[in-house]
Amino acid sequence: MLKNLPSILGHALQGVRPGLEKVLYNDPALKDLPESLTLTSPAFDAPTLPQRFTEDGEGLSPPFAWTGVPAGAVSLLLVIEDADSPTLNPLVHAIVYDLPPTDGQLKEGAIATLDDEEHPPTGLNSFLGSGYLPPDPPPGHGPHRYVAQIYALDAASGLTDSPGRPAIRTLLHEHAIARGMICATYVRH
DSSP: OOGSOOHHHHHTTTTTOGGGGGGGOOOOOGGTTTTOOEEEEETTTTTTTOOSTTTTTOOOOEEEEEEEOOOOOSSSEEEETTTTSSSSSSSEEEEEEESSSSEEEOTTTTTOOOOOOOOBOOHHHHOOOOOOOOOOOOOTOOEEEEEEEEEEEOOOOOOSSSOOHHHHHHHHHHHHHEEEEEEEEOOOO
């Protein structure tokens, strides 16, 4: 959708970015959480997110794996945010909640298909859809940092509807016991 904007608009908005300080991972209420979860993804290993995981490619959700789940965990939560979107708060690309409290993984493309009872539920992305919102930065806006975050919670979410970022933030404030993150960039010229 944004790839069709004129690059002059992206250049004009270059200074409009929430920044890493505003991603959930850097929320002041979560600063003392142990960073004991390890989140990995081959898509985040390269300096730039591969195009197939963006709006310029197939738009698949990246694969993720995590380890280090603490003994007191009851559920896990995965969030992907764009720290450099031309918005006040980071743009949410995916929320996956009530993941089992064990070391585990999501396969490539899995978030887009989490719509049956066999998969954990997804929250709302910033375009108010559930599932994965592929990165689609405005042309000329510069590099965007995509922050994938995993949280261990000491309770099941208790959420019945597709929650958005505010509900997830409250849930993290009340129940997060550990966290981990990785970051990749993507730029559209």
